[in-house]
């Protein structure tokens with residue numbers, strides 16, 4: 294599934310926080326959006342799928358396999374999000390409902406879109422929990438989010454994002470809240486599942502070292518604009534824009550401190 298973003302702009306309170314941004318993710322391709330805090334990465338992703346804050350004015354074009362998403366009625370957007378796009382966000386605890394079991398939440402996209410009976414949904418949740426490497430899947434599906442570790446909660450987040458087999462996955466800093474070892478494990482899992490599904494991917498991060506493990510192409514954002522783009526390997530070795538240079542230095546520093 295392809296995603297074509299052209300001239301995307303987001304204005305909040307008269308301030309342009311995303312400005313004339315264009316990028317393309319081809320079928321099965323993986324693109325990274327990188328930039329410092331506040332550069333507009335999250336708003337880009339959220340605006341593209343109709344989840345920008347209410348006060349945001351979003352203009353431009355976002356084509357999902359040729360279908361315009363900007364201006365699409367919320368009902369339609371919700372359907373597209375549920376069936377064609379999977380999302381994983383930074384903080385799984387706030388994304389999860391504390392009052393519902395993990396299994397119920399993993400199966401929710403299926404219950405909504407395939408109208409699966411409860412029993413069948415539970416079986417699929419157990420299967421998905423196993424696939425993302427949650428320990429003792431039969432038991433884990435009956436637990437509540439607070440009973441899991443941060444890494445386990447993010448595995449749940451990934452299971453939810455992938456269970457309906459979306460053709461496009463949007464991940465916004467999915468490993469930032471985790472310690473380095475867990476981060477590595479979750480990234481490896483994430484990459485394997487995206488590969489197996491052949492899904493297209495947009496991966497948001499401020500960490501070039503993380504990005505290098507997941508995507509091939511990258512767009513560097515600064516103050517809502519694309520300041521550099523290209524292959525991750527090329528940019529890691531020869532960054533041109535000062536912002537990109539800063540990100541490369543930061544990535545080197547984390548790689549050294551981790552080794």
Ligand SMILES: Nc1ncnc2c1ncn2[C@@H]1O[C@H](COP(=O)(O)OP(=O)(O)OP(=O)(O)O)[C@@H](O)[C@H]1O
Nearest residue numbers: 305310328329330331332333334335336337346499
């Ligand atoms: N609801 C909002 N109201 C006003 N300003 C906002 C709102 N959401 C985001 N912004 C502003 O828009 C800009 C871009 O924010 P965004 O969250 O997209 O950045 P980011 O690159 O994802 O940052 P981070 O890495 O810290 O998540 C920031 O200056 C932010 O303060």
